[in-house]
Amino acid sequence: MQHTNLYIDGQWRDAASGDRFDVINPATEEAIASVASADLADADAALDAAQAAFGLWAAKKPRERSEILRKAWELMTARLEEFARLITLENGKARADAMGEAAYAAEFFRWFAEEAVRADGMITHAPASGARIVVQHKPAGIAVLVTPWNYPAAMGTRKIAPALAAGCPVIIKPASETPLTMLALMPLLEEAGVPKGLVNVLPSKKSGRLVDHMLHDPRVRVISFTGSTEVGRKLLHSAADQVLKPAMELGGNAPLIVFEDADIDKAVAGAMLAKMRNLGEACTAANRFYVHEKVSREFTSKFSAAMAALKMGDGLEDGIDVGPLVNADTRDKVAAFVEDAVAKGAKLELGGTLPNGKGYFYPPTVLSNVPETADCVNDEIFGPVAAIQSFTDEDDVIRRANNTEYGLVAYVFSENMKRAMQVCERLEYGMVGLNRGLVSDPAAPFGGVKQSGLGREGGHEGMLEFMETQYISAEW
Structure with missing residues (x-):
């Protein structure tokens, strides 16, 4: 619980409004931390930072991105006990469950370190025209990640890791019940070599207003959300205005x-x-x-x-x-x-x-x-x-x-x-x-059909959710 402020452009900041909210331990009903509550000005600052970081990160060789993600896995694996304790404090789950989540969360960094070098394209010969069909995958742009409280670590890393592997910067809005775990992950990513501005964290009690604002910024190109189908539908309506690429992992029965x-x-x-x-x-x-x-x-x-x-x-x-x-x-x-x-x-x-x-x-x-x-x-x-x-x-x-x-x-x-x-x-x-x-x-394509979502997380498909396919028609 060392970090309780917003994380924007590699810096810890108070909210522009000065607002804060308490995080409650579900086992004792007592406040364990007071966390900065982001508003629209903070979202704009995060968008500016993410856009500034985008070009250099997207231009990095896939192997360079891969090595940083691999380092993040090593660092998190060495600190599973710390993350598990923090997960239990803010979420309530028993220690064994928390340790399982921490290990699962770390594994996404290792899996997508391996996938970062496998954004394979193709070259084929068009049978009718005789032209060459060249297909490649390119990073889509800024991704807004909205995560739930039930897996404070894993639902974040399951989105951060493929986005970084694909070459995209991210802005994370963690659940207000459990923001501490995601904030605690940021120093680890810094140590792993993630450039400033590439990953930004905006806890907030004004979630709907904050996310809607970001989804109407033309620099945002992906919305990845895990949560209820009801909220997912609202986000899809907001995403439609900018025709954003949605990745939705919604409710189940x-x-x-x-x-x-x-x-x-x-x-x-x-x-x-x-x-x-x-x-x-x-x-x-x-x-x-x-x-x-x-x-x-x-x-x-x-x-x-x-x-x-x-x-x-x-x-x-x-x-x-x-x-x-x-x-x-x-x-x-x-x-x-x-x-x-x-x-x-x-x-x-x-x-x-x-x-x-x-x-x-x-x-x-x-x-x-x-x-x-x-x-x-x-x-x-x-x-x-x-x-x-x-x-x-x-x-x-x-x-x-x-x-x-x-x-x-x-x-x-x-x-x-x-x-x-x-x-x-x-x-x-x-x-x-x-x-x-x-x-x-992490190696499997996680996701549902019908009202349970769009797209997949994990597997090879998880990285492609943060990429756009480009086709070049050529003759030689």
Whole structure:
């Protein structure tokens, strides 16, 4: 928490307005830092700095950009404990989860250090005209990055690393709940050799106004956002005025399907990971559990036992598995989902009671016999609640799984690989975890279909989101 001011053009600055806001520790409900709150003048200064840095960075050899990103990975990997502690302080997640995020976040620098030298183009011979078709990829320009609170480090590095690999400068607007981790990353990038002005960080409590202002500046060419579908739609409207290139990773309502031929122990372990990673505060979290009637009781019993074994408390303490949710609104929404489901006929297998005392805690909770009308089936829970339903027919469960505007990720558990692959192909999702509860990987193209987003992050595709394709027609 050494740095709490804006980071613009390689310098730490107070907000032009002098405004600040508190960052709250979700485990204690106490303020842990006062952070500068950027306004429009600060955005303009960041845009000026980014534009000034753009030309020289874009002109660097790909290998030079690659080596700087590689150095950033080395430096962050050496400081995972520091980043994990800061993540826990401002986000609340347990230490093991925070360490996992810090390592995952660092890995994006290594992956895109390798991708920076692979913006491959092509030369082909046009069959009709006989001309040569020369295709190359060029950096698009300034990218505005808007990141959520659930992964304070990883959602930033997943955007910063490909943008720098592509040759683009960035302006980051981190979530006001969790700005400290991204601010703490800046000295590390300086040490790695990132030029001043190339990466700028603007925490702000005036997020909508600030981002809208930047999206209407003609120097901005990319908007990359991770967050709710509702906010994503608003940003797409703003981006349309300047015809910006959008990369949107939006909401999810992930189904987890357990067939009768699944390895139940493997399914329970995968479900625990898919549900409880980051306390369920993830767009990839399993939201709707569909378990075949023949194995429903066994799965529910074993899964409930695994959930009951988790220890809840302040994430900084040893042995804690479940920290607090990020704020009171999130906790109260999760509690309302459980109350609604039980009122509509769901059976409470575990949890469901708010603890006394400070902190935004909610216990691991399992619901069975959840009706389709329950609110938690039709909206993101974003908390440690598993809503279990049963099924008997394959076609029916695929229909139910696809019956949502979202299409980010689904999970399938079956030991019959032929049937499992057929089911995966019928699911209307950008990603599927097959006998796995984890799909996130820097080397894979992360993203959804339908109302869950546009574009991909990670993989080779992640860098291309920050590049424009140029075609040259020539004869020789």
